[in-house]
Amino acid sequence: MKHAFAWLTALAFTLPHISTAQGETMTQDERAVLAVIETMTHSFQAGDIATVMNSYEPQATVVFEPAAPVSDPDMIAQMFTGMAALQPEFSYPAGHEVIVNGDFAIHIAPWDMIARTPEGAPVTQSGLSVAVLHRQPGGDWKMVIDNPHSARLLASHP
Template identity: 25%
Template structure:
């Protein structure tokens, strides 16, 4: 799988990665030294915790869709705001509003360094 060459393409690329059902493909989208928040108020970091989190999300059967609400970029850092869901037919398995921080890599591609999957939810408390 090719990583996105533009920060604003990261959400679509991430959804496509999840829809492959392959852990390694999804992991390639992340800098595992960063942070992922796969459930509200449960941030994790490090390769094994990222992998465990990705496997848990992939266990939700259905299709992931991610809509980019906005993507702001300055230099090699970008901030994205997303609305995402996993659906199976007409059934919504999970849906949320997220915030993602991305970093451009030396080869010009973008990886997600912070994925707060529920970061834009109205009831989120820090």
């Protein structure tokens, strides 16, 4: 038992800082990661695909459809352009979780989206976004992997 306590104490001092949710005290890196997500979301809603693409590393992978990752930057831009035409509006009702470890970070957040078909009919969708970000040589953060459909794994779990 004495060894377990010593091990847990040592582990507590070596773990990366974890922010359990938006609104709690966040480090500068955690705020910077969250800013990337917020900028990307607002730019996507505004149809500013150039700024959306600037949120990603050139070799990034985005999972637009479950189990169908896309890594070609031209295809990613084309997919965002097509989806922006639906005038999506996103909200993050449970907030954001950001975990930073050195030059890597993960962002996790449930999301809700309302959009409009070309005919004007409303479309709603919800999901769980999991994004991996990497600190760039200049200090900025960019997404490397973006999977907004992670919730499908939970739905298939008994």
